[in-house]
Amino acid sequence: MTEITDYDLYEVPPRWLFLRIETRDGVVGWGEPIVEGRAKTVNAAVEELMDNYLLGKDPHRIEDHWQRMYRGGFYRGGPILMSAIAGIDQALWDIKGKLLDAPVYELLGGRARDRIRVYQWIGGDRPSEVGEAAAEKVSEGFSALKMNATSEIRRIDSPAVIQEAEERLRSVREHVGPDVDIGVDFHGRVTKPMAKRLAKALEPHDPMFIEEPVLPEHNDVLPDIAAHTTTPIATGERMFSRWDFKDVFEQGAVDVIQPDLSHAGGITEVNKIAAMAESYDVALAPHCPLGPIALASCIHIDTSSPNAFIQEQSLNIHYNQTNDVLDYLVDTDVFEYHNGYVDVPSAPGLGIEINESYVEEQAERTVNWHNPVWRHDDGSVAEW
The missing domain is CATH 3.30.390.10 (Enolase-like, N-terminal domain)
Incomplete structure (x- = not known):
């Protein structure tokens, strides 16, 4: 043994x-x-x-x-x-x-599909100039994109903030047309009253989903937000077990769940969460703005889960300014995207080979990453 x-x-x-x-x-x-x-x-x-x-x-x-x-x-x-x-x-x-x-x-029951669709991030934490960026990513073969809805937003904010968010999404839609899906991430920055207003304003431009319209501690208001829009609602990146997801499933207000394979207990737990979601007719789109091991883990869950519909990945995301997903792999072809899809890996285990010497070299660098602390114009702390 x-x-x-x-x-x-x-x-x-x-x-x-x-x-x-x-x-x-x-x-x-x-x-x-x-x-x-x-x-x-x-x-x-x-x-x-x-x-x-x-x-x-x-x-x-x-x-x-x-x-x-x-x-x-x-x-x-x-x-x-x-x-x-x-x-x-x-x-x-x-x-x-x-x-x-x-x-x-194969150990999770085998393939439910041969490839999984991926989406590409556009814009940054404070989204701007997303129209041209969207067109560029579509020209590279992506058929699905995601962007932040707003930067800082007050508890009750001005009509101009809603208008700016609507104009950004409209610009993206005009640049890419109706065949491209566009996810819009509220990032938990938005309070219930503003989430309702934003959801209504963005709906004419047919977002793929609105993500984390409120913080998970306010998931009890999701049915109220869902009542104000036909746009699918997604959430789950800051939920950590099947017990966290149970109430959301029973509410019936969420259409897409986004558990993170590096936060929600790994492959074992997310496999169970995915099966729970299927029984409630909820789609799976794992959260993954992370590295190659997390992405590989997601792809295996996507491969074996019938209700998986799209996968987040962090290639060229605004966080990856020093190193990117492919830098740590011996064979980068495993994550080669074809027409907006990534093929299912075939090698044993997670199907990736980590470049150990490069990992050891990079581990000598000082990282110490922390997200910024944003403040409103009155000096109070804002949600990032």
């Missing part, structure tokens, strides 16, 4: 944390446990879990390891613990696939 013998953690630019787990017979699995802006905190949580629950254990027993990591502590859930579990879980699936010489999706 093989067993887990060692692990290493690497904080690397632009804002990622990689986990390498090794077994006695030399099989290596990779995971991406990260809360953006809290890398050192998650690092400590991973060390605690690995040292107390994983070292010396059989890597095959993924479900049992997940249960022990989650239920072994009296206090459960939340972004730090669930992200630590997520990265470990990804690495264990990578190891198991390699030990059994099979891609992870």
